[in-house]
Amino acid sequence: MRVTLFLFILACLMALFLWVTLSGALLVVGFAFLLFLTVITVGYSDTTILFLLGAREIKSTDEAEFFAAAVQGAYKLAVSQPKLYFYNGALERAFVLQNNNSISLILSKELLEICSQDELSAICFELLVQVKKNLASKRTKVMFVIGTLSWLAHSAIELLNKIISFKEFRQSMNWLLYFLLQPWFDLIFKLTLGEKYFRKLESLMEVFPVENNLLKRVGSKLRRPSEIYSLSSHKMIEFSSANKSRHYQNIITLEFLPHEWDMIFDPKSGERV
Numbered sequence: 001m002r003v004t005l006f007l008f009i010l011a012c013l014m015a016l017f018l019w020v021t022l023s024g025a026l027l028v029v030g031f032a033f034l035l036f037l038t039v040i041t042v043g044y045s046d047t048t049i050l051f052l053l054g055a056r057e058i059k060s061t062d063e064a065e066f067f068a069a070a071v072q073g074a075y076k077l078a079v080s081q082p083k084l085y086f087y088n089g090a091l092e093r094a095f096v097l098q099n100n101n102s103i104s105l106i107l108s109k110e111l112l113e114i115c116s117q118d119e120l121s122a123i124c125f126e127l128l129v130q131v132k133k134n135l136a137s138k139r140t141k142v143m144f145v146i147g148t149l150s151w152l153a154h155s156a157i158e159l160l161n162k163i164i165s166f167k168e169f170r171q172s173m174n175w176l177l178y179f180l181l182q183p184w185f186d187l188i189f190k191l192t193l194g195e196k197y198f199r200k201l202e203s204l205m206e207v208f209p210v211e212n213n214l215l216k217r218v219g220s221k222l223r224r225p226s227e228i229y230s231l232s233s234h235k236m237i238e239f240s241s242a243n244k245s246r247h248y249q250n251i252i253t254l255e256f257l258p259h260e261w262d263m264i265f266d267p268k269s270g271e272r273v
């Protein structure tokens with residue numbers, strides 16, 4: 001409900017801004033663009049996130065263990081079989097997307113490489129629990145909103161970088177953009193999803209002790225939230241991505257959003273959410 005209300009308010013504000021600032025043909029073009037965004041939001045939010053993450057679909061023959069784990073999890077929870085994707089990022093993350101009857105599981109390539117079949121089964125199970133309990137579609141909408149805003153902002157900066165093509169200027173603008181956007185993205189995430197989502201997911205996983213214990217084994221292989229979100233680590237990752245593509249910077253933005261593993265693997269880090 002909070003996500004839907006946020007999207008409605010955002011659409012109204014955009015429509016009001018267009019009506020006040022534009023006129024004639026430009027107003028028509030502006031409202032056509034707003035209609036396009038509305039169609040994308042309703043029908044293709046998951047496809048947009050896959051694009052923003054640079055995700056590539058996995059066939060059953062490419063990652064047999066991942067495929068078997070996803071099928072097993074879907075069977076246990078009686079949900080539709082998901083499509084499987086991987087992406088290249090900076091952190092070991094896993095996401096689930098749902099739009100109507102379409103379900104997608106996305107894992108970072110590094111996570112695929114370090115996890116055993118049992119651990120992949122636990123990851124897929126935890127992601128599909130969000131589908132079973134009607135949580136995944138809400139999270140998909142939030143990731144779509146933040147990812148789209150990030151992409152639009154980085155696209156605008158990219159145009160400016162094309163005009164002023166100095167390496168130092170590009171770095172400075174990207175660092176400044178990270179600095180300006182991150183507090184707003186954190187605020188949007190808290191207003192639309194917030195800590196309650198992760199607390200609920202954590203309690204849901206406690207009902208399945210076998211899968212929950214396997215999932216905690218995954219946590220022993222990953223960097224702790226304190227290592228990821230410390231100021232020095234955060235800034236180093238941002239600095240290293242400043243000269244990379246716009247797509248990679250969008251990946252960093254989505255990866256730095258609060259993740260359920262921050263709480264499941266390190267309960268004390270709940271304040272991060």
